[in-house]
């Protein structure tokens with residue numbers, strides 16, 4: 092359950108940023124190596140578990156960006172979806188499997204009383 096620990100980390104970061112304000116929306120971006128569907132599914136679980144309850148009703152807006160690979164063979168670029176299997180990317184140049192360093196980035200928080208997130 093790698094995604095759950097990612098979600099918990101994200102929730103902790105949000106809780107730090109919101110400083111007690113009630114969060115209605117969380118926007119984040121993830122890239123390769125992260126199961127976006129799984130992450131979106133476990134985020135509410137992590138949010139509800141977090142003490143304080145600032146995030147218990149927050150919606151989760153996840154933007155998925157393509158995997159990026161720089162291979163030792165010299166190939167570099169965005170990996171086609173067919174070349175990504177879970178946390179492993181297959182280089183289109185040489186076929187070598189490479190572990191992808193997935194990234195999860197917090198983009199912004201929306202609070203109660205705001206017109207909307209952002």
Ligand SMILES: [Zn+2]
Nearest residue numbers: 162164182185
């Ligand atoms: Zn390669």
